[in-house]
Amino acid sequence: MFERESDEELLARTASGEQRAFRPLVTRHMGRAIRLAQAIIGDASEADDVAQDAFLRVWRQAGSFDPGIARFTTWLHRIVVNLAIDRTRRPRAEPIELAADIPSDEPGALLTLVAAEERDMVRDALAGLPERQRAAIALFHFEGLSGREAATAMSLSEKAFESLLTRARATLKQAVRSAQKHHDA
Numbered sequence: 001m002f003e004r005e006s007d008e009e010l011l012a013r014t015a016s017g018e019q020r021a022f023r024p025l026v027t028r029h030m031g032r033a034i035r036l037a038q039a040i041i042g043d044a045s046e047a048d049d050v051a052q053d054a055f056l057r058v059w060r061q062a063g064s065f066d067p068g069i070a071r072f073t074t075w076l077h078r079i080v081v082n083l084a085i086d087r088t089r090r091p092r093a094e095p096i097e098l099a100a101d102i103p104s105d106e107p108g109a110l111l112t113l114v115a116a117e118e119r120d121m122v123r124d125a126l127a128g129l130p131e132r133q134r135a136a137i138a139l140f141h142f143e144g145l146s147g148r149e150a151a152t153a154m155s156l157s158e159k160a161f162e163s164l165l166t167r168a169r170a171t172l173k174q175a176v177r178s179a180q181k182h183h184d185a
Contacts, residue, residue: 007072008065015062022062026055029073032143033080039138040084042127050087054079070152077139077153085131125175133168140165 002010002024013021033054038047057079065075126134132154139150151161 008067011058011062011065011072012067014059015065022059025058025072029076030055032073033076036077036080036138036143037084037087039126039142040081040131040134041088042123046087047084050080050083053083057083074149074152077143077145077149078155081135081139081154085135088131121176121179122172125172125179128175129168129171132164133171136161136165136168137172 002013002021005013005021005024007025007028010021010025014025030051033051034044034047037050037054038044041047041050054076058076065072070078126137129137135154136150139145139153140147143150145153147161147165148158150165151158154161154164156164
């Protein structure tokens with residue numbers, strides 16, 4: 001019934017009391033919200049909580065959305081980024097360390113292990129970035145937003161976003177190099 005309606009139309013219907021119009025918004029965008037939150041937070045269960053909180057906020061504030069100012073997805077990204085950054089600032093308990101995998105004797109197992117170590121280095125380096133830098137990388141590289149869209153989602157000018165993204169890339173590159181040197185030593 002609502003498949004052909006735009007996100008903005010669905011949100012307007014939601015704001016006017018049509019509760020069924022909200023479900024397609026959640027269906028369309030929950031995965032994106034979780035991915036973005038996870039890129040910022042680094043924890044899947046926390047990211048799921050942030051995404052759910054974001055949609056709760058969308059539900060409650062549907063009437064305050066102005067399609068003349070931004071697209072629905074930009075508004076949603078802004079909400080997710082803000083909630084995720086807030087979540088990273090809260091103290092949290094450290095997860096129980098998982099047992100290491102037992103290495104395999106199969107050919108190619110070494111390549112798989114090396115690739116996993118490289119992914120871990122990048123993930124750890126990304127986790128070490130300040131929240132706003134992580135958000136910039138997540139929006140631009142993981143979510144594929146344009147510089148203008150990502151800047152709007154972060155409430156920044158395009159120039160400020162470009163500067164933030166450049167600093168984030170440089171910091172990430174240096175952190176990965178540092179981790180590689182430490183690993184190789």
